[in-house]
Amino acid sequence: MLRVAISQLTTHYRRFVAIGLAVMLSVMFLAATLMVGASTNASLGASIGEAYRHADLVATSKNGEPFSQAAVEAASSSPAVQDSYAERSSYVTFEAGGGEQFGRLRNAAPTPLEGAVISSGSMPSKPFDVVIDVKTAQHLGLAPGSTLELHGSGPVKNAKVTVTGLVQSTNDPFSASAAQLIAGPSVLNAVQDSGAGFSGLQFTLKPGEDVSAAKDYITHRMEAAGADGPVLQTAQEKVTATVAMLSAGQDQLTIVLLAFAGVAILVSTLVVANTFSVLVAQRTRELALLRCLGAGRAQIRGSVMVEALVVGFASSVLGVAAAVGLMSGLVAWARTQPEQSFATLAVPPSAVIAGLLAGTLLTVMAALVPAKAATAVAPLAALRPADDATVRNRRGKVRLVLGVVAVLGGAAVLVFGSVKVSLPVALLGGAVSFVGILLCATLFIPTVVAWAGRLAAPAGVPGKLAAVNATRNPARTSATAAALLIGVTLVSLMMTGAATSRQAFNSTLAETYPVDLAAPTAVSGPGTVDPAQAVKRIASLEGVRAAVLLPAVGQLADASTPDGGTTLYAISGADASAVLRDDKLRPASGTVYLPEDSREGPANITTAAGPVTLDAKVLKTRHVPAFVASGSITSGSLPDTPGMVWVKVDDAVSGDRVQALQKEIAAALGVPERTVSGAAIERATFNSIIDVLLLVVTGLLGIAVVIALIGVANTLSLSVLERTRENSLLRALGLTKGQLRGMLAIEAVLVAGVAAVLGAGLGCVYGWLGAQATLGGMADVVPTVPWLQLAAVFGVAVIAGLLASVVPARRAARLSPVEGLATA
Template sequence: MLQVALSQFRTHSRRFIAVGLAVMLAVAFLATTLMVGASTQASLGASLGESYNKADLIATPGPGNGSGPSGFSQAAVDAVAADPAVSAVYAQQTAYAYIGVNGQEIFGKVRNLAPAALEPASLESGSLPAAANQVAVDRTTADRYRLSAGQALVVATGDQRTTVSLTVSGILRASNDPFASATAQLVALSPTVGTLTANSGPDAGPAGAEGLQLVLAPGTDAAAAQASLAGVLSAAGAADPTVRTAQEEVTSQVAAMTGGQDQLTVVLLIFAAVALVVAALVVSNTFAVLVAQRTRELALLRCLGAGRRQVRNSVLLEALVVGVVASLLGVLAGTGLMAGLIGWASSQPNSTFATLAVPPSAIISGLVVGILLTLAAALVPARAATAVAPLAALRPADDASLRNTKGRVRLVLGIAALLAGVPLLVWGALEVQLVPAFGGGLLSFLGVLLSSSLFIPALVSLVGKLAAAAGVPGKLAALNAVRNPGRTSVTAAALLIGVTLVTMMMTGAATSRIAFDKALAQNYPVDMAVTAPGAGAFGGPAATQPPGAAAGFTETQLAAVGGLPGVESAAALPAVGSADLDGYPSEILALPAGQAAAILRDAGLVLEPGKIYLPEGSTPGTVTVTGTAGTANLSAVVLETRNMPPLVSTETAQQLGTPTVGQAVWLRLADPAGGTLSGDDVRTVQQQVAEALAVPESAVSGAAIERLTFNQVIDVLLLVVTALLGVAVLIALIGVANTLSLSVLERTRENSLLRALGLTKGQLRGMLALEAVLVAAVAAIMGTVLGVAYGWLGAMSALGGVVDVSPAIPWLQLLGVLAVAIIAGLLASVVPARRAARLSPVAGLATT
């Protein structure tokens, strides 16, 4: 039987190429999924975790640890440094300050220089600070404000009480950290930063370290060091310190952005499970067609004396060889695909931090799963072929239908899976339970596949009536679906799987994107705000407002700002009165109700008369507002954001008297054509607005920077979906081509008989093309409907607890998938149809 198995590779190589390609793509899909997960984590580490990418452990203080204003005390730092498990310590301090440069005032962050083993910044030119009067500046800030080594800067604390004169010693490479993209980044020695962070008052002193970065001694176990160092910090007076690895710190930051839930890891695990299921279905369908073609051949071997075990072992040996070779090629293909995707991503300006990671689990899992899937896919049809008597197997196969036991069993199992899976999927979506929703989706989809042979041929036959206009080829194409329902169902199943997965990811990504955008709009409704003298960032108290702002804003200035590139709309907000809110006097701003939709990102925020809109955490009820002409009692509406001052409509404010003109200006920024704003774009607009309104750059604040930061992180997460989508599209296209090609090869004798009966070459090609289009169209429409439902419910189950999820259907993309699927079905029939047409009827009838 070994010789029989080896002879199959020589005589039927085309069949093994087809099934090998299916296995290779399935393994590539699985391996790529695992690589996407690892690469996403590595990319997040290279962006979010860039500031501690050289550290083994990160220690952060708990609240109220009694070490001054915040952070770890010097005693805690010394205790950790003295621990034998630690070889290097960086006690990080940060000061936010106003920086005077070339006649302009900008807002930036000053960080203390780390030891060489832990310093995350890379020097481009000049030198790192070596004296208390030196500072290094990031490349983006240096280019924007024309800075170079040797220039002088004046750095002042937020309250303007402390001023330090510094000299630029060097220029640092621009940071990939999205939280650092919108402000100037400076690095100085610890004494300089300590001066900028010192408290005011009789107990003045430097603030504690806001965090510790640690390098462990060689051979130290990280897990054991985490527990022991947490104890060392606690013994030194730090209350509730947290010690994490660098990767755990990145995961914690991502979780903090998603409502405290580590959705990233969960979603990646679900995608890996989806990849495994899809791989199993695609390989099983393709191999089932291959072995079904050989049912008569295997039965003939049994008639000649081969035992059941010998036949079964022969098929499994073939599957083993195909599985090993195809799995190796699949892992290589997946690695190459990910390298190409990451290479492209890293070449884009806003994602240079994209990092390729190939974990051993991706290679090992790909090889093991590919081989086992191939063996399992070959075992089921091989056992089916040897389970019946040899002479019975030589007769035509009895396809599953309601007239036989096989069809009834499939129908019962399919309906049972649907009845169990659909309610579980819906419940998981409504209750925001991702794992039950995934299980329900898997069960329901298996139910659809089990029942497919009972309704797909009927649907194809129904749609096939449209092909009757094509004459004989169209009628034959429609009849083929009814005459051999098993073959039609297997062919459609490959495309159904691919289209369902693709549309699910498209719908899920679109729904998630809109949900995140809505959440960001609610939390950051104002893109940019400019304050007048005597006002805070949103028109409130000016405790931290730097001097030098102009005395109010004129209509000319407002028009100039509204015409700037990158500004979509602008509005002047007067101060119309004050109110006592939760024990503190607060200034009330007014915005015309008609301008709210043009200025505010939150489309649900509609300014109504008689109401005052308060930031999150305010006390609801009635608020008494005092203006120049008297008082008014307004009904309070508490918003879901803290990034909004007390606000009323100008119509409501009319009863309070004459407002103060030009107290604040709010701006809505316009996204550039074909993309989104980058950090550099925001800083450019900030600089131009400051110049147009004659205010220091530090007086221009708002949420555009925060929105940008979160959008960058969200885009990294959606990169997972994009990468998987590309692989899924490839599997969908090649999967249908494989099954259709095998189907045509199976019918070589049948097609030759039609030719002998008078069917022309053109009619034969047209028949096969129409049949492929009919099957592809039905599978694509079904897959689109299922994918939209799964994508929406999946997004609800994954994100419903974090944001408000509303269904979003990317119609243009879905229409593109339908078109591609139908074209793929047509193209899949071209090569085998040409081969069938070129083969003479006599040679075709002689084919075994």
């Protein structure tokens, strides 16, 4: 039977091209999904974890207190430590670019642990040397050789430093808004308070040292030296913890990526099993004939398994290679974008091994079921047509019961997982319910296609025959539709999930960073800029969507805000709608809005007309000062108290343009540039990270689309080929070539259209519930339906179905009726 298997592979290789493509693309999907996880972690390590990407271990304080010199020495002198870096940092101001600038200064790390990359010049080598990031240098017109005077809270009032080099700008969203300066300890001693301590520690370990044991040992030494609650983590653990901190304390990123892997495995199983089932089912009579000639059941199954093993392994190798190529292309393209230069490709061994094993095993398992079915009955019985599963026979009733139980049970679990924000539970429920739908497909899809066939009645005889064919052979119709139903459901799921997730991300960012840029107006006096005119000038700047002026109308009588700010500003409802990102943040009359962690209870306010007490509402953000709705305080603005300007920028504005806007806004208002603050740069950086993640998901989406198209092409092509005698009989009865082609085309369009509509509806429901299960703990998830994208999927599905029937229909039309009727 080995010869039979090899003969099948060489003689009927066309049969295996389609199955090979399906396996290859399914493996490509799975391998690429696993590569997404590794690449995402690597990209986050190059952005959020950029500062400690070279470290084996990172030590931070659980309570935020700096480490003492004794704790640093105790940790650095541990036997397992090879190199160590105790970070000191301080915020400083300096004059450059025509105004006062704000920056973050840190000490340089030893070479093995230094995360900054020199772009030009050199790292500090003398006591008062400093390097600065390229972005800031270009913005302020600085270059190696420039001098700066740094102002801090240390003993030296003006620390004069020389710029010796420029380093690549940071991709860390927490540091991107300030100028980045690196210097030696002499500069830090001059501008930083004595005894300020060390904000964090990084270590590289000696070769062969156990990371877990080193963590425990260093922790004990630091605690013995007086450190309170040191937390030691690997660089990857630190990145994961930071991401978890951004997502309500849950590592949702890892859960999402694992869910993608689970979905990939499920889809691969369904598509490969469906395609191979059609292929082997077509050969049922051939296998039965071999048994009549003396082949045993085990030999028949063995020959099919050999075919499946060879096709599965070869296709898996091609699939893994294609996944590497796809991910390389996506990451390379992302790195060409200025805001996404941190994108990093990672190909873990698990992606290669899992791809090869999954593709091979799935192909073998998919071939085993139909091969066993073909040998489960007597050879002569297998030569006769088998009854299809319907609600009128036992097979159909069993399938119906199992399908309904799976649909109802899976749907309940899916809803439960979404409500409880448990993605693994929701994923299990979604998979079970979808399998139930596929089990019932034979029972309802042909009927739905027949109903849709009424739309083809105006096409005459071809249209009527196409509608009748849907119910005359339910198994063939269901197999054709199932391939596309799987693909369209997955595509729609991803599209809806991505759109809903992006909306949830945007809502969370808007709630955390409601104001893009904010700046105080200059204190009124001779020669000062008129704030109203300045706001008009700001509103006309490139990249600015809106700018409004908030007058100062009162002072909080107690220090109720976390940053000690006491000035109260007023804004109208129209202005709030124009500049605030958070659509839910609209000031109501008689309420004071305070930043996060402010004191609860009524707020006592001092106004120009006397004291006033208003109800207070504490927001979920610290990035706004206290404010009220215009009209809540009628005494007017406070004399000699600067107002504030809020600015909303366009969504497409880059971080570089935001820095330029800060300078232009400061010039328009006549205030130092360092006073122009806001979250626009952080927002742009976070959005660039989200864009990278969604870009990779879009790549997976493209793979899913191709899988769906290959699946429907396989089943349509095979179904047309197995109907050679049937089509020839129709030709003999008077059907013309054009009518035959039209019949097959209409049938393909009907099946594809029904599968696309059902798949889009299912995908929308699964996508929304999946997004709720993933992000419900950190954001309000509102269903978002990407109508245009779904319409495009429907169009592609219908066109794919039409194209899939073209070649077989032409072959059937060119075959003479006599030759076709003589086909075995």
